[in-house]
Amino acid sequence: MKFSIKLGLWFFICILVIESVSMLFLHKNVVHSLVNEELHSLQARGNSHRDVLEMSYTSETLHHIAMMETQTDTEVVITNLKGSVVEASRKIDPGIQYILEIEVDAPPRNGYIIQADWKDQQYISTVSPFDDGAGNQGYVYMLKSNDHIQAFIAKLNHHFLIAIVLILVFLLVTIIFLLKVLTSPLVSMKEATKKLSNGDFSVTVPVMSNDEIGELSKSIQLLANDLSYLKKERNEFLASISHELRTPLTYIKGYADIGKRKTITEEERINYMNIIHEESENVHQLLHELFELAKIDENMFTIQKMPINIKDFLFPIYEKARHVFLAQGHQLELVCRGEWRVEIDPRRFEQIILNLLDNALKYSSEKSLTKIDVYKENQEILIAISDQGQGIPSEDLPYVFNRLFRVDKSRSRLTGGFGLGLAIVKEIVEAHSARISVDSEFGEGTCFTIRLKESFHEDSFTH
Ligand SMILES: Nc1ncnc2c1ncn2[C@@H]1O[C@H](COP(=O)(O)OP(=O)(O)O)[C@@H](O)[C@H]1O
Ligand SMILES: [Mg+2]
Known part of the structure; x- marks a missing residue:
């Protein structure tokens, strides 16, 4: 797998995890505060109905309260202490019945939340007790259908989804751009080193930045220059060596040829032999010195100080x-x-x-x-x-x-x-x-x- 893809994938996965966790957290919080808000306003409304009832508990007032709630998206059910319905803003359906059957146990004066489950139940609900001091006691149930909340949350989810998609698209574009910027010098360096390993030292590595990657480019360029210098030097050295060897060998061959002739005197032959011997000494000396240098170059040369x-x-x-x-x-x-x-x-x-x-x-x-x-x-x-x-x-x-x-x-x-x-x-x-x-x-x-x-x-x- 390519380095850029690996890096990009890692980056993407990390950001995706961070984004998912924070989105989930945000979503949960928004829903929670929305439901809380709704419950508190239900409770406040229930308490205000309670106040009215305690001021004048008449069938007219009861009727009036029920009438008011039919105009809103909340519902009211007023019961006596035993739980029999006295007045209601709508017909008692199974959802309302379910809430009325929950036992009310010594409620505080300002009431409490009796049903907060907005996911599985039909209504959320609060209950406030009333007592007008003249024997009229009972409970004011305030309810709100969960359809509203669920519809709102569905809309919220939709917005969240759009936000997530937009962020992901933006993220992807940014990552691709960053990787292009980051990996293009790496790609050119990779090509340069490949050329170097194939023996082509005439590479140019562009230095595009002043950071570690730029430093690396510079080093590769330096290496290429050094290698090309070494190659040139080695070729020149070899050419000189073969030239150096050729001279004594030419002498040796020439004098050996003359020495073979039958027409020359013994004295001349000895003279030629001496020259041949001297020239072989020269070759020997050259080879000895070359070997010495080779040992130094190979670090096989030890110094015992x-x-x-x-x-x-x-x-x-x-x-x-x-x-x-x-x-x-x-x-x-x-x-x-x-x-x-x-x-x-x-x-x-x-x-x-x-x-x-x-x-x-x-x-x-x-x-x-x-x-x-x-x-x-x-x-x-x-x-x-x-x-x-x-x-x-x-x-x-x-x-x-x-x-x-x-x-x-x-x-x-x-x-x-x-x-x-x-x-x-x-x-x-x-x-x-x-x-x-x-x-x-x-x-x-x-x-x-x-x-x-x-x-x-x-x-x-x-x-
Ligand atoms: N003492 C010296 N006086 C004059 N020239 C010298 C002296 N030492 C070295 N050189 C010059 O430097 C060259 C290189 O010396 P060296 O490496 O010893 O090679 P070589 O003695 O085999 O020629 C010599 O060829 C000579 O021209
Ligand atoms: Mg010398």
């Missing part, structure tokens, strides 16, 4: 890297200006530092100096790795952490990287809740800075 003295952590890495730097005619320096502890995953963090040092080495010309500088600033521990290399043009600076981004698009065979290193570095740094930033002066050098929170836990890493 532990409190570590930063100096003790960096020193062995520096020692290891220094030899590589020296072998290539470069210099590496480590300056640690204090004893601080940080919470890091040492294996992962070593990967970060080696990656940054590798870049510093790769993108510097000979005999330049690379520095690892550790210091404290604004409650944070900073690790700055600065080189005197070729630097990064300022227009490229915002993109260096993007996947597959390289300043030099035509990758030189010497400094062959895939542009994934810094992307991995950034992911690992952020997994540590730390930050990394880059400053660079083109032609002067580059500085990568990692900011970490200081840890006040006990040291668990000893050098």
Whole structure:
């Protein structure tokens, strides 16, 4: 069942129940007060006849009273104490007889209601006693035919019915209108999400209001935009990856073809084999880095942080890297200006530092100096790795952490990287809740800075 129909039905049933109960209550009250009104006026009339009788109890008066009542829609019956009829405004029919037979028991002077049942009896009735002080005693019965009351109530019912029908029609129209207003944005959202799940991200969800439904529309639109951006990014990434793979594979295939020839010397063959080996290493490296990124994206990548003295952590890495730097005619320096502890995953963090040092080495010309500088600033521990290399043009600076981004698009065979290193570095740094930033002066050098929170836990890493 549709949501709008369900909601509408609930609304309708609730209002219907409320309306029925209040109408029933109102109807009962109206009828009750009408009958009461009638009874009280009967009693008042009976009392006034009583007063006349007590003033002059003559056959003329009796006759006069009966005469008066024949002109109205009420009836009068005057009896003596024993209940024999003395005078009546109309013939005694079974309905009147029924009332006269009800025993009158010590009535108060102002009389009382003897018959109030307007549904099943022919008359409603009151009785007032009279006593003129000269031995004339008896009762004045006032009666009114229930036909009048029933006719009035039938008319009342008719009015009520019209009112109920009108209210229901109005209610139905209002509910339909409200549901249209309420559900039309929901319907368009439903269509949008259906399109999204079918892979069509080019949806536009109109935002028609500023309430929760409007917020939901905005969220769906945002989701659609994000999905479409992700799809575009993924396609671009895949295209770049296949391009990256094609280059080394072309080399491998080409040199393998030449290597197969019988006309080449053994020396040449070994040379070609070396190139093939180097290019396979490249492919291997690319696949390794891609796998690393995929693990990070899949959240399969775990960080096991532990409190570590930063100096003790960096020193062995520096020692290891220094030899590589020296072998290539470069210099590496480590300056640690204090004893601080940080919470890091040492294996992962070593990967970060080696990656940054590798870049510093790769993108510097000979005999330049690379520095690892550790210091404290604004409650944070900073690790700055600065080189005197070729630097990064300022227009490229915002993109260096993007996947597959390289300043030099035509990758030189010497400094062959895939542009994934810094992307991995950034992911690992952020997994540590730390930050990394880059400053660079083109032609002067580059500085990568990692900011970490200081840890006040006990040291668990000893050098
Ligand atoms: N220290 C640096 N000096 C100059 N350029 C750098 C430095 N580090 C990174 N870059 C630039 O940023 C790009 C991306 O670096 P990275 O992600 O490590 O990829 P890769 O080293 O595989 O090329 C590099 O191709 C290079 O152009
Ligand atoms: Mg690199």
